[in-house]
Amino acid sequence: MNIKKGDIVELQIEKYAFEGKGIAKVSKNGLLGLNEVNGSEKNYVVFVQGSYPGDIVKARLLKIKNSYAEALAINIISHSKDRVKASCKFFGTCGGCKQQDLNYGSQFQYKQKQVEEIFNKLGGFNNFLVEPIIPSQNVFHYRNKMEFSFSDKKWLTKEEISKEVSLKKDFALGLHIPRIYDKVLDIDECFLQSETSNKILNLTRSFFKKQNTPVYSTKTHIGFLRNLVIRQSFYTNDLMINLVTSEENDKLLNEYSDKIRKEIPEITTVINNVNKKLAAVAIGDYEKVIYGSGFIYDAIGKFKFRISANSFFQTNTLQAEKLYQTALDYAELTGSEIVYDLYSGAGTIAIYVSDKAKQVYAFESVESAIEDAHVNAELNIISNVKFFNADLYKSFLPIADENKIPKPDVIIVDPPRSGMHPTTVNDVLTLSPERIIYVSCNPATQVRDIKLMTEAGYKLLKIRPVDMFPHTFHIENVALLVK
Secondary structure, three states: OOOOOOOEEEEEOOEEEOOOEEEEEEOHHHHHOOOOOOOOOOOEEEEEEOOOOOOEEEEEEEEEOOOEEEEEEEEEEEOOOOEOOOOOOOEOOEOOOOOOOEOHHHHHHHHHHHHHHHHHHHOOOOOOEEOOOEOOOOOOOOOOEEEEEEEOOEEOOHHHHHOOOOOOOOOEEEEEOOOOOOOEEEOOOOOOOOHHHHHHHHHHHHHHHHOOOOEOOOOOOOOOEEEEEEEEOOOOOOEEEEEEEOOOOHHHHHHHHHHHHHHOOOOOEEEEEEOOOOOOOOOOOEEEEEEOOOOEEEEEOOEEEEEOOOOOOOOOHHHHHHHHHHHHHHHOOOOOOEEEEEOOOOOHHHHHHHHHOOEEEEEEOOHHHHHHHHHHHHHOOOOOEEEEEOOOOOOOHHHHHHOOOOOOOEEEEOOOOOOOOHHHHHHHHHHOOOEEEEEEOOHHHHHHHHHHHHHOOOEEEEEEEEOOOOOOOOOEEEEEEEO
16 A cells, blocks of 8 residues: 555644644554554654644645655644634634644744754754743734735635625735735734734725725736835834835825825824836835835834834844843843944844944945944944945955954854855854854754854854744744854
8 A cells, every 4th residue: 555645644743843833753654554563663754734732633645755744734633732713814824824723832832842953953962051932022913014915816715705706806905825926815904913003904905995096916017006014113103104016106195195194193104115126025116205204213122223114123023122132141241342243234233232342343235224224323322333235145354354343252143044154154253253142033044054163163052042923933043152
């Protein structure tokens, strides 16, 4: 008997894997439906999407390899004690939250275990301290930014299909269906953003539908509406609407701005990003300020930051402070150190650690982010941080030499999900700081880079995960290495 893709098998879920999949361990004979031979051990792994430890499920096999298989849970025979009822009616269809049906206490405990296993198994690290994960202060309504897409191809839910009525499918405002780039789930409520933001979402949909405003098509590249981006401050009353369109239409957007501000007077600025490119990104070739200053302000700790429509800013403001404070604690600054901040973005980490350091030198490849960083340093009256434009896929050492920057005592790195470029790792090792603090949103690439550092004479002392994104499998992690 041979198992094949599409077969349905019954599995007991024992563990939880990175990226939110349950793990069933079986003997391959057992999976094949054959008799056990000499009580053969469980050595064949099945990764089951949509399952949690303690579940017994029927699952459809999606991929079969020699040492593992991948499957999708299609029926839960027996529920894990950690399961809860998801709050959102779109859960399971929308791709925003993957584990809203798992109680939050279990979510962050599993995330801690995942990070530990990555460092133990992938990295081969054992003798280091794993500090307790910092759970999110807010489990819902924690995001300060949400990005929604307009689409002329509306995804119909099972409920809508079951009503057997004719539904218009040429206008949707919401989130993309996972792995389907051209269809959007039309949502009226998201539990990750504030109630005010949900109101903006629905009023925006209503206004443009009444105006019969055409939606941009990714197939024909014709149409006006592309994205709605909402940014809301946690520490101020600032609230931004950024409407991304394919062209200008001042008359329509002024009408929209007047109408929505009348309904929601808390809105402090309205911006129009005009994106004439074919790429489906919520960033324009240029922007026009329809109302207000074009900026909002927020804070991390005691520091204030100006945020433009396209600025990078940590989306969970309250957790960002805990993440940065962990990095600062690991740095153990006394006020006499030279600090380098690599991948510095809008300067948030550099500014956050500045009053504990003698001098901070920040390196970033995106010029607009450096412009934001200069503004933020001025805003906080900080004079001991300097920002440099550096391509961190190439060596930044020539820039340091050219500007006669002294060698660092501490280097803080916070790269994208892909991790550090090998050239940048080599640059860090060449500079040979006493301490390296590595902040990461992807523990797998973090471990890859840390292995290179430990092979060159550094020791991993400790790590601490920080949960920035409840109900998703994403996790931030801070690591400390010493020479």
